[in-house]
Amino acid sequence: MQQENLHEPFSIVFKTLDECPLEHKHSFFELVYILSGTGMQCINKNRFRYHADHMFLITPDDCHSFDVESTTSFFFLRFNNIYIRSKSIHTDNIQRLEFILQHANHQPGCILRNQLDKTLARPIIEAIAREYAQRDLYNKELVQHLVNTLIVVVARNIAKYLPEKVEAGTEEKAMDILQYIQNNIYDPEKIRTEEISRRFGVSESYLGRYFKRHTNETMQQYINNYRLKMVEHRLLHSDMRMGEIVQELGFTDESHLNKFFRKQKGLSPTAFRKAHISA
Numbered sequence: 240m241q242q243e244n245l246h247e248p249f250s251i252v253f254k255t256l257d258e259c260p261l262e263h264k265h266s267f268f269e270l271v272y273i274l275s276g277t278g279m280q281c282i283n284k285n286r287f288r289y290h291a292d293h294m295f296l297i298t299p300d301d302c303h304s305f306d307v308e309s310t311t312s313f314f315f316l317r318f319n320n321i322y323i324r325s326k327s328i329h330t331d332n333i334q335r336l337e338f339i340l341q342h343a344n345h346q347p348g349c350i351l352r353n354q355l356d357k358t359l360a361r362p363i364i365e366a367i368a369r370e371y372a373q374r375d376l377y378n379k380e381l382v383q384h385l386v387n388t389l390i391v392v393v394a395r396n397i398a399k400y401l402p403e404k405v406e407a408g409t410e411e412k413a414m415d416i417l418q419y420i421q422n423n424i425y426d427p428e429k430i431r432t433e434e435i436s437r438r439f440g441v442s443e444s445y446l447g448r449y450f451k452r453h454t455n456e457t458m459q460q461y462i463n464n465y466r467l468k469m470v471e472h473r474l475l476h477s478d479m480r481m482g483e484i485v486q487e488l489g490f491t492d493e494s495h496l497n498k499f500f501r502k503q504k505g506l507s508p509t510a511f512r513k514a515h516i517s518a
Contacts, residue, residue: 249318249386253368256311262304266476267319268340269297270393272364276311293349294360296393298340299476314364316386320476328387336394356392363389412439413453420458424465427489432458467503470496474512481508 253274262281272294280287280295282303289295289305297303299319305311322328323337351357363385370382416439423429435458436443450458469488473479481493490496500508 248322249316251367251371251382251386252313252315252317253371254313254315256307256313258307259305262302264300264302265297265317266299267317268299270314270316270389271295271297271305272314272316272360274312274314274361274364276307276309278308278311279306281306287348289349292357292361294351294393295348296340296350296397299472314368316389318386318390320472323390328390336391340390340394340397350393350396352396356396359392360389363392412441413450415439416450417454417461420462421465424462424469425487425489430462463499463503467500470500470508471511474508475515484508 273289273291275291277288277290280289280293280303282295282297282301284302305313320337320340323340328336351360367382367385367389370378370385416435419435419438420430428434432443432446435441436446439446441449447458450461454461456464466488470484473484473487479487481496484490485493485496488496490499497507500506500511504511506514
């Protein structure tokens, strides 16, 4: 299967196609907006019929393709987590934004569930197209601002309608605890049981049962799985050294990171990275 990589912070492509490439995957995020046309989207072996104004988020390592039925005009926005974490996107919580995008529901279907955002997406994309065609003064700055707006709009839709581990019956306090953990995953002291218990007014003896009832896993399992996902993403989609990952994700030292990763995956971070690079 073809693997694509991105060699710039983000890229924008407009294409009109009668057929699309074979199923493939890539190491970056890809937003796909249908300007016109009809066909079938396939992602991870699931299929969804598309038409104009549908938008899809393809996350790293998703297998996907499009079966074009009538000539389709596509807008592609490709970006990686390094761009998300750069200072280009102005938001109070970059870690939260990164988490939302990485943990999108990897299923087919239009990512825009908010009706107001559906009417917002096309004007943004049309503005990007105009700026690309005109190449006028401050063109690059305007395009980047429009791109950032589009990414944040998508993240809002994912967070509002597709929050990981949150179901219809989840209480507001449980959602707040999940968000608190996501926001503070880089600071182990802040996500200790006693600290979460104190902040949310839930006794330590009850907190574990409460968390599992609403998320179907223990709080420690959730934290470990999330940290593992973050480590894997950095190993596969960045050139960060082990020491940098240790410092960013709050591990004691490289030995601690190695022990944690080996326990979860059965091999060291270095071996994991080498195995996937050579695959």
